[in-house]
Amino acid sequence: MTRTAHRIGLAAALVVALAACAAAGTTAAYAENGTATVTSSISLSISGGTAITVGDRASLFGFVTFSDSSSANGLTVHVTRANPDGTQTVVGDVTTTSDQGGFSFVDTPPAHGHYTYTATFDGDALRSGSTTTSDVLTVHRIATALGLRSSTAKSGYRRPVTLTAHLAKHGADAVVAFYRTPADGTRTLIRSAAVGADGNAAITIRPRKNATFDAVYAGDDVYGAAASPKITVAVRVRIAGTLSGFYGKSGAYRLYHYSSSCATRGVGCPPFTVSVAPGHAGDRVRLTLAFHSRSGWVVVGHVQVKLNRHSRKRVVLGYGDRTIIGQQFRLQAHFAADTANAGNTTAWSYLRVTA
Numbered sequence: 001m002t003r004t005a006h007r008i009g010l011a012a013a014l015v016v017a018l019a020a021c022a023a024a025g026t027t028a029a030y031a032e033n034g035t036a037t038v039t040s041s042i043s044l045s046i047s048g049g050t051a052i053t054v055g056d057r058a059s060l061f062g063f064v065t066f067s068d069s070s071s072a073n074g075l076t077v078h079v080t081r082a083n084p085d086g087t088q089t090v091v092g093d094v095t096t097t098s099d100q101g102g103f104s105f106v107d108t109p110p111a112h113g114h115y116t117y118t119a120t121f122d123g124d125a126l127r128s129g130s131t132t133t134s135d136v137l138t139v140h141r142i143a144t145a146l147g148l149r150s151s152t153a154k155s156g157y158r159r160p161v162t163l164t165a166h167l168a169k170h171g172a173d174a175v176v177a178f179y180r181t182p183a184d185g186t187r188t189l190i191r192s193a194a195v196g197a198d199g200n201a202a203i204t205i206r207p208r209k210n211a212t213f214d215a216v217y218a219g220d221d222v223y224g225a226a227a228s229p230k231i232t233v234a235v236r237v238r239i240a241g242t243l244s245g246f247y248g249k250s251g252a253y254r255l256y257h258y259s260s261s262c263a264t265r266g267v268g269c270p271p272f273t274v275s276v277a278p279g280h281a282g283d284r285v286r287l288t289l290a291f292h293s294r295s296g297w298v299v300v301g302h303v304q305v306k307l308n309r310h311s312r313k314r315v316v317l318g319y320g321d322r323t324i325i326g327q328q329f330r331l332q333a334h335f336a337a338d339t340a341n342a343g344n345t346t347a348w349s350y351l352r353v354t355a
Contacts, residue, residue: 037123037125038070038127039067040066040067040072040121040123040128040130041067041130042063042064042065042077042120042121042130043063044061044133044134045134046058046060046134046135046137047059047104050135050136050138052137052138052140053141053143054109054111054112054139054141054221055142056108056139057106057108058106058107058139059105059106060104060105060106060134062102062104063100063101063103064077064096064101064103065100072098072100072101073097073098073101074096075095075096075121076094076121076122077094077095077121078119078121079091079092079093079120080118081107081115082117082133083109084111084112085113091117103119109137111221112139112140112221112222112224113139114136114137115138116134116136117137118131118133118134119131119134141224142222142223142224143169143226144167144217144223144226145168145169146165146167146176146215146217146226147165147168148165148214148229148231149164150213150233151163151164152233153232153234154233154234154236155207155235157208157236157278157341158206158207158208158238159206159207160206162204163178163203163205163213164202165178165193165195165202165215165217167201168199169223170195170199170223171220173194173220174194174220175194175195176201176215176216177192177216177217177218178213179215179216180207180211180212181211181230182209182340184209184340190205191203195217207233209341210233210342212231213232213233214230215227215228234342235342236341236342236344237276237280237342239275239285239333239345239346240274240275241274242272242349243272244273245270245271246270251350253328254351254352255352256354258324258354263319269316269317269318270317271317272314272315273313273315274305274312274315275310275313276311276335277311278341279311280307280311280335280340280341281307281308281310282306283338284304284305284307285305285313285334287303287331287334288302288332288333289302289317289331290330290331291329292328292330300329317331319353325353325355328350328352329351329352330348330350330351331348332345332347333345
């Protein structure tokens with residue numbers, strides 16, 4: 001064989017060797033004496049399971065090994081972390097600590113999401129480099145709890161009621177949303193409030209009707225979402241009963257002159273007007289009339305009256321003859337509870353007919 005042919009044969013053998021190394025996924029480097037490098041492989045595993053909570057440390061371990069089983073002690077391994085937002089974080093370099101190439105490290109992922117770790121051995125002139133990626137590590141938010149209380153369980157119409165939510169664990173910028181669901185309506189957002197250092201967030205409302213309230217914390221990168229139990233606040237109607245048309249007062253009594261037209265035609269009788277808020281048009285109010293006897297107050301009777309479209313009703317207190325003169329009476333109105341509101345009763349209104 002000529003010298004030229006011999007050189008051509010060596011070149012062909014070199015190309016075949018390079019192709020074989022490339023197909024095997026290794027780096028084909030050669031020592032000065034022409035001997036092929038030792039191939040390396042690297043592993044990386046998560047210790048203790050693939051799920052942790054924000055703030056917990058993730059523990060990982062791995063091994064670098066060589067095809068010739070030579071010692072892998074004292075090697076440098078580069079570690080990076082792939083974050084949920086697609087960015088990469090350099091965790092740092094670790095060193096193998098045994099002939100078997102063992103290494104380990106810990107890391108604390110900063111927020112919830114899915115992470116992976118990549119370990120790389122660069123290799124050298126005699127040993128190929130290698131890289132591997134861990135299984136997915138899932139980092140859960142820290143669980144928290146949200147409570148809710150009201151300053152009162154039953155309130156007057158449009159009287160102030162304070163709702164206070166307490167968030168057990170939270171970050172610096174936590175916000176709680178407060179919701180209202182009327183007995184006859186749809187759940188709606190009232191407003192949101194910032195959580196203070198003590199974990200409390202509070203709002204003050206002036207309810208008109210019975211309602212159920214709840215609060216929601218949406219969570220953030222560290223703390224999980226939470227919802228409070230529901231609480232109910234009953235709201236009493238505002239009911240007023242008013243005597244009018246009197247000519248004077250005597251203590252608590254409204255004074256009316258006797259009117260023969262009231263006795264005969266129902267004209268000029270003492271008027272009494274009852275009103276209810278919020279509007280309860282078409283609903284009924286019970287009126288109670290009592291007179292004062294020697295033994296005390298005696299109920300004369302009750303009557304149900306229907307509220308008009310303005311949630312009001314005007315009635316007249318008729319009488320039959322002059323025996324009414326000097327008698328002492330009192331009148332009261334009561335609205336019974338329904339699904340929209342708690343019931344309520346007026347104070348007594350006192351009257352007396354004089355000559």
